[in-house]
Amino acid sequence: MDSREKLLARYASHDMDSYGKRDYFTLIVVVSLLLFGCGGYYLHRNVPPVKTLEEKITQITTSFIIQEKPKEVVRVVKEKKKEEVAPPKPAEVPKEPVDLTQNPVLAQKQNDVVEQPPQTEQPKVVRRVYGLKRVYSTGLGSGGSASDAVIGKLGNTLNVPIDTFTVTKEELKGQLVSVTTITSTPKIRNVVKPEYTTEMTENRVEGVVKVRVLVDIDGKVKKAIVLNDLGYGTKESVYNACLQLEFEPATINGTPCAVWIIIPFTFRMLN
Numbered sequence: 001m002d003s004r005e006k007l008l009a010r011y012a013s014h015d016m017d018s019y020g021k022r023d024y025f026t027l028i029v030v031v032s033l034l035l036f037g038c039g040g041y042y043l044h045r046n047v048p049p050v051k052t053l054e055e056k057i058t059q060i061t062t063s064f065i066i067q068e069k070p071k072e073v074v075r076v077v078k079e080k081k082k083e084e085v086a087p088p089k090p091a092e093v094p095k096e097p098v099d100l101t102q103n104p105v106l107a108q109k110q111n112d113v114v115e116q117p118p119q120t121e122q123p124k125v126v127r128r129v130y131g132l133k134r135v136y137s138t139g140l141g142s143g144g145s146a147s148d149a150v151i152g153k154l155g156n157t158l159n160v161p162i163d164t165f166t167v168t169k170e171e172l173k174g175q176l177v178s179v180t181t182i183t184s185t186p187k188i189r190n191v192v193k194p195e196y197t198t199e200m201t202e203n204r205v206e207g208v209v210k211v212r213v214l215v216d217i218d219g220k221v222k223k224a225i226v227l228n229d230l231g232y233g234t235k236e237s238v239y240n241a242c243l244q245l246e247f248e249p250a251t252i253n254g255t256p257c258a259v260w261i262i263i264p265f266t267f268r269m270l271n
Contacts, residue, residue: 171222171223172214172216172222172258173216173217173218173258174216174217174249174256174257174258175257175258176214176257176258176259177250177252177257177258177259178259179250179259179260179261181252182250182251182252182257182259183251183252183253183254184250184251185250185259185261186215186219186247186248186249186250186259186261187247187248188245188246188247189219189246189247189248190244190245190246191245192241192242192244192245193241194209194234194237194238194240194241194265194267195237195240195241196237196267197232197233197237199232199233200232200233200234200237200267203231203232204269205230205231205232205234205267206230206267206268206269207230207234207266207267208228208264208265208266208267209226209227209228209229209230209234209235209238209264209265209267210226210227210228210262210263210264210265211224211225211226211227211238211239211242211262211263211264211265212224212225212227212260212261212262212263213225213242213245213260213261213262213263214258214259214260215247215249215250215258215259215260215261216249216258217249217256217257217258218249219246219247219248219249220246220247221242221243221245221247222258224239224242224243226238226239227262230267234267238265241265242263245263
């Protein structure tokens with residue numbers, strides 16, 4: 001009996017050992033299958049999408065540009081210009097003092113002005129007409145220009161210098177006023193026409209000569225200014241005629257006064 005029990009006990013222990021080993025192997029197999037399945041599932045979920053040919057070319061080009069070495073930038077440093085140093089000025093030699101007691105002769109500079117030959121005035125071109133001659137005066141006014149004027153007065157010669165348009169108190173008997181303040185203008189009492197000279201007739205001169213005259217309260221012309229000239233003696237002829245004119249004086253509210261007026265003399269050749 002003892003031997004039988006021992007034999008049964010041996011078989012029972014053997015079965016227990018084999019059962020334990022069998023369970024351990026099964027566990028290893030199950031765990032391996034589980035890990036393999038999880039790995040396959042992970043790889044299946046993370047498979048990268050299939051790239052087209054254009055995407056592959058773009059990726060290759062991009063990687064090529066990234067891997068290319070950057071060019072070295074060479075910095076050019078400009079050299080600063082050296083400051084120019086002005087050369088030192090030579091020392092001035094003091095001039096020797098001049099002894100005035102010995103009366104030294106000082107050198108004078110030559111005159112560098114070049115003498116120009118005198119210019120001859122060309123006669124003015126005057127339009128020639130044909131027919132009979134006539135001279136008359138029209139209108140009175142206060143305008144005119146003295147750029148080509150000849151000034152004279154009673155007792156003086158013609159072509160005196162143009163100095164002023166005013167006269168002294170000794171030359172006038174009345175008060176000199178502006179032509180804009182008078183109430184009545186001078187009126188001619190004695191008409192004297194300028195002489196039509198032979199030279200004017202031969203050249204058949206025509207045009208208008210304006211004269212500015214100063215009429216005093218006695219009606220006489222105290223000063224005459226020829227404002228323009230037609231040439232061939234028209235200036236002298238008009239001037240001499242103006243000094244012989246007689247007027248009724250200008251007035252301010254009935255009081256006589258001296259005033260400047262303009263007299264135009266017209267030279268015309270009539271057919």
